[in-house]
């Protein structure tokens with residue numbers, strides 16, 4: 303049965319009354335969405351719908367005349383879908399269906415409808431599957447294929463404001479590729495290409511200079527480097543050390559808790575440390591602080607004193623002491639017995655040192671104001687039981703406290719720092735008596751990440767003096783480097799300890815403990831023997847000699863974290879005639895002639911303006927984040 307005949311039939315039942323204008327909306331308006339659905343699902347349905355529309359408008363049928371069967375409303379409005387399919391069936395089914403609507407015709411129509419409906423279902427399912435497959439392909443392609451930016455893209459980037467999100471995504475992608483280089487690398491691209499891009503992106507995103515990021519990238523696997531750098535972005539916990547000369551940790555904790563200080567024991571490795579989560583009072587100005595019951599001290603600064611393990615009644619030198627965090631701990635462990643020479647070269651810093659000693663009730667200490675390299679002349683050779691050399695350094699381990707380190711340190715700074723450290727460590731050793739009954743130890747520590755300031759300095763001391771590396775007595779921390787790139791250090795360097803923010807939740811720190819074996823200097827042969835334990839000498843003998851010969855005042859003394867040289871000190875600096883600087887790379891080993899790596903330039907970098915913008919954008923982002931965090935905290 304065709305729609306036309308149906309309509310006519312309906313129309314014939316009621317031919318009277320005023321002609322009712324055909325309301326198009328009656329037929330389709332309410333059902334439009336379904337029409338759309340159908341046309342999405344099937345071309346056939348689409349045509350049918352069009353035909354229906356044409357029929358209404360063009361046929362001039364009785365339907366339009368308004369002579370409508372009252373049932374027509376039910377039929378047309380209530381079963382539009384059925385109507386459309388039915389119409390299609392009639393169109394396609396030939397004379398049989400057109401002939402009439404008895405029971406058998408109706409059966410075959412129903413089965414045809416089912417068939418059609420099934421076909422539609424199948425088609426829909428097929429399309430859904432295709433769409434899903436395509437989605438999965440896209441996902442697979444997106445996640446597996448990362449393309450390094452082209453030169454043009456980098457150039458374009460350099461001319462745009464920094465896109466931090468894009469940088470971060472690219473950093474993650476490069477790290478992912480480098481972690482599975484064989485499978486994920488872009489055809490023809492070398493590891494070096496990814497590393498270079500990563501260096502650029504890390505320094506842009508986190509605001510490091512090329513030198514520092516270049517050194518760090520060589521020290522750590524890339525995914526670990528990312529953890530380290532991210533850890534540097536966060537503050538370390540505030541810690542305090544109980545002054546056992548005046549208080550017990552439990553009692554102190556109780557009092558502070560009552561004041562609204564939320565704290566806990568620091569860790570199982572310390573019996574005197576407390577970690578402060580938050581406080582309702584300024585933790586550096588409580589009555590207990592004023593009374594010297596505790597010292598505010600980062601967790602890592604406990605470590606060298608624990609390694610030193612000072613004994614009662616000993617003679618001990620703290621060679622670089624201000625502001626006295628470690629001196630006061632040494633005094634507490636010695637129970638104010640024996641004698642500590644607390645030396646500090648910078649006169650202005652003596653104030654904080656003496657203030658802390660007084661506040662903490664330390665009575666066994668003599669404060670000195672010398673360049674540490676002069677101390678053996680003052681205190682005598684082989685005259686003390688132990689020396690703590692918490693050396694002035696580049697501060698590259700405390701980036702979370704001082705962000706300026708990211709950009710302010712250069713290869714030259716590290717070289718200068720290492721030179722001073724080498725001189726200081728030899729003088730530290732010279733003061734210790736190898737025959738001390740209780741001691742004979744030197745502890746060397748820095749808050750630097752640089753191998754040049756750590757392992758290389760200790761390795762140098764092993765060659766120049768009769769000392770050996772002994773365990774620090776700390777049951778955690780990473781072993782120091784014994785080899786790095788083409789350089790080799792004495793194997794015993796693995797007894798030194800490194801501490802990292804991403805591993806130990808403390809500032810980057812290095813601790814080495816040496817035992818003085820003999821008060822005599824090693825013979826050239828002995829020095830050679832030590833040197834030959836592992837190939838590659840770190841520096842020529844001539845270079846080393848010139849460092850040793852250097853006049854006390856002539857070596858750089860300004861590289862020590864936040865400490866600024868005094869006017870007098872500045873005048874003493876730079877005596878180029880007397881000092882022949884060792885040629886080292888930033889990691890402590892001399893710079894091989896063939897090593898041109900540092901001279902590599904990134905061709906498309908517009909460094910200065912870009913970096914400034916990035917730093918600004920990052921700072922804004924941080925401020926925004928802080929603002930959000932504060933809001934969140936406020937609403938708690």
Ligand SMILES: C[S@@+](CC[C@H](N)C(=O)[O-])C[C@H]1O[C@@H](n2cnc3c(N)ncnc32)[C@H](O)[C@@H]1O
Nearest residue numbers: 622623624625626627628647648673674692694
């Ligand atoms: C890492 S800080 C010492 C921190 C201290 N040990 C503490 O725990 O509070 C290094 C110190 O060495 C001092 N210094 C720098 N050059 C020195 C030198 N040639 N001789 C002795 N001290 C020096 C700096 O002024 C600085 O106070």
